[in-house]
Amino acid sequence: MSYTTVVGLEVHVQLATQSKLFCRCSTQFGAEPNTQTCPVCIGMPGSLPVMNREAYQLALKTSVAINCEIPAFTKWDRKQYFYPDLPKGYQISQFDLPMSEHGWLEISDPKDRFEPKRVRILRAHLEDDAGKSVHDEVHGRADSEIDLNRTGTPLLEIVSEPDMRSAAEAKAYMQELRLLLTHIGVSDCNMQEGSMRCDANVNLHIDTPDGKAATPIVEIKNMNSFRAVERAIEYEAGRQYRVWQETKQQMGDVPKQTRGWDDAAGKTLGQRSKEESSDYRYFPDPDLVPVLSTPEEVEAVRASLGDLPADIRRQLADDHGLSSYDADVLVNQGREVLAYFFNAAEKSGDYKAACNWVTQDIQRVLKEQEQSIDEFSISADQLADLISAIGDNRLPKSRSKDAFELMLTNEIDVAAAIEKLGIEQVDESALVTLCQELLDANPKIVADVKGGKQQAIGALIGQAKKKNSNVDPGQVRKMCLELVEKM
Amino acid sequence: MAITRDDVEKVALLARLELSEAEIESLTTDLGQIVGYVDQLAEVDTDHVEPMAHAIELHNVFADDVVRPSLPREQALANAPSHNGKGYLVPPVLGD
Numbered sequence: 001m002s003y004t005t006v007v008g009l010e011v012h013v014q015l016a017t018q019s020k021l022f023c024r025c026s027t028q029f030g031a032e033p034n035t036q037t038c039p040v041c042i043g044m045p046g047s048l049p050v051m052n053r054e055a056y057q058l059a060l061k062t063s064v065a066i067n068c069e070i071p072a073f074t075k076w077d078r079k080q081y082f083y084p085d086l087p088k089g090y091q092i093s094q095f096d097l098p099m100s101e102h103g104w105l106e107i108s109d110p111k112d113r114f115e116p117k118r119v120r121i122l123r124a125h126l127e128d129d130a131g132k133s134v135h136d137e138v139h140g141r142a143d144s145e146i147d148l149n150r151t152g153t154p155l156l157e158i159v160s161e162p163d164m165r166s167a168a169e170a171k172a173y174m175q176e177l178r179l180l181l182t183h184i185g186v187s188d189c190n191m192q193e194g195s196m197r198c199d200a201n202v203n204l205h206i207d208t209p210d211g212k213a214a215t216p217i218v219e220i221k222n223m224n225s226f227r228a229v230e231r232a233i234e235y236e237a238g239r240q241y242r243v244w245q246e247t248k249q250q251m252g253d254v255p256k257q258t259r260g261w262d263d264a265a266g267k268t269l270g271q272r273s274k275e276e277s278s279d280y281r282y283f284p285d286p287d288l289v290p291v292l293s294t295p296e297e298v299e300a301v302r303a304s305l306g307d308l309p310a311d312i313r314r315q316l317a318d319d320h321g322l323s324s325y326d327a328d329v330l331v332n333q334g335r336e337v338l339a340y341f342f343n344a345a346e347k348s349g350d351y352k353a354a355c356n357w358v359t360q361d362i363q364r365v366l367k368e369q370e371q372s373i374d375e376f377s378i379s380a381d382q383l384a385d386l387i388s389a390i391g392d393n394r395l396p397k398s399r400s401k402d403a404f405e406l407m408l409t410n411e412i413d414v415a416a417a418i419e420k421l422g423i424e425q426v427d428e429s430a431l432v433t434l435c436q437e438l439l440d441a442n443p444k445i446v447a448d449v450k451g452g453k454q455q456a457i458g459a460l461i462g463q464a465k466k467k468n469s470n471v472d473p474g475q476v477r478k479m480c481l482e483l484v485e486k487m
Numbered sequence: 488m489a490i491t492r493d494d495v496e497k498v499a500l501l502a503r504l505e506l507s508e509a510e511i512e513s514l515t516t517d518l519g520q521i522v523g524y525v526d527q528l529a530e531v532d533t534d535h536v537e538p539m540a541h542a543i544e545l546h547n548v549f550a551d552d553v554v555r556p557s558l559p560r561e562q563a564l565a566n567a568p569s570h571n572g573k574g575y576l577v578p579p580v581l582g583d
């Protein structure tokens with residue numbers, strides 16, 4: 001019997017504003033507990049929320065970037081529930097008239113583990129965040145400590161349709177969303193700090209002799225990394241299949257369940273069962289006024305976005321001849337690395353070489369040194385010079401990695417590195433003489449090449465390097481082949 | 488729409504109100520009358536009336552994204568039934 005895993009994701013991203021959604025308290029992460037609150041965000045009677053213009057603009061920008069339709073009218077509603085980290089007793093969210101709906105995000109896998117697809121987005125709405133409970137179980141204290149600094153921070157909730165069919169697709173969706181949102185600068189999408197959070201709705205469609213059966217939907221919470229999203233969904237699919245084999249319970253037989261991911265144990269564990277949506281008793285928040293937007297405003301936002309990651313991938317592949325794999329790897333490094341790459345590629349005119357340096361050697365160094373591209377000691381201009389030096393044979397390809405290492409460790413430019421390596425240009429006549437000598441000394445190789453075995457030349461390259469360490473292997477090969485033809 | 492005792496008990500639970508037997512009785516009657524009063528609106532023909540999404544005519548009221556000073560922590564915590572000088576203290580929430 002086989003089954004398909006069906007996944008929908010609810011992603012919350014904190015929008016990168018200075019102040020909160022409905023008051024002017026700071027949103028800075030990591031401050032002392034309860035030092036960034038005011039009567040509005042801690043729900044004092046008589047306080048009045050006023051919407052942050054920047055938060056709305058960032059939400060709008062995101063909505064347009066994920067291809068959503070923007071209705072002309074939107075409003076905010078109160079979602080009532082009781083929890084210690086929610087001082088107002090309700091969250092200000094959006095119920096029946098969200099600010100955006102019906103979008104999509106394209107996902108693909110450079111390793112081709114799944115077909116590229118569009119994941120439909122049901123809606124994206126703007127709401128305020130809750131505070132945090134600090135559980136101090138180590139000291140065995142009975143009480144939980146509540147920090148309300150985060151309360152009121154602007155969140156965009158992005159709800160996908162259940163269009164993903166594996167844990168890998170769900171992870172790819174999260175990664176693509178983070179790439180897009182960090183690219184347009186609306187959020188830093190840091191899962192560890194909680195500025196990007198994700199709940200997954202998971203169930204299975206199982207092939208049975210009597211047709212398809214769907215298992216009850218489970219919502220998974222508490223996944224704090226991309227890896228956790230992938231592992232939790234994989235675990236949950238296996239668990240649901242085992243439960244189904246035992247109980248044959250289908251969707252509708254039991255209420256929707258919420259399970260928390262325990263990363264250390266590698267398991268999902270049961271939590272409270274989910275209250276029905278009507279239990280939140282949504283109603284329009286009388287303290288806030290609706291927001292109207294015109295098609296012209298939406299178009300202006302669209303125009304301001306510029307090229308998005310998906311566009312840049314296409315350009316790199318179609319206009320600059322990179323493989324789609326290379327284009328993907330490059331774009332996935334993020335906006336700063338991409339800007340560095342474009343500088344080096346445009347200045348040197350060699351996109352493929354720039355891509356190789358950036359995605360291989362430079363990435364390796366950045367990882368080893370735990371550096372960002374801004375801290376990297378070789379500038380994009382210097383990399384372009386390195387690429388050009390290889391291109392016009394001032395630097396043999398075989399010595400290029402040595403030159404790169406020298407530039408890196410001694411913080412010098414490529415000309416200085418070439419000098420330090422003792423590389424002198426081998427002029428054409430010296431190269432001809434050297435190659436001719438080698439060919440004359442190796443009649444068997446000449447015969448082999450004439451007989452169609454061009455790779456026989458390889459044996460001469462090592463000998464050429466012994467005679468003169470400055471020769472470029474590629475040039476030796478080319479020159480020898482030319483000379484053989486004349487022989 | 489008639490209001491039943493079950494409705495009152497459910498709403499009381501959601502609002503975290505602990506009601507006595509007598510209160511449930513009287514609230515069932517009161518809420519029934521209120522809902523009945525509002526139900527009179529159902530008699531009005533609204534076929535050609537645009538639904539009202541919000542009671543206020545204003546729209547697009549925004550504030551600039553500029554940080555202003557927050558409350559000093561002592562003041563923020565001052566009215567809490569229990570705190571430790573840093574955070575509000577609450578009984579542990581079960582099942583989380």
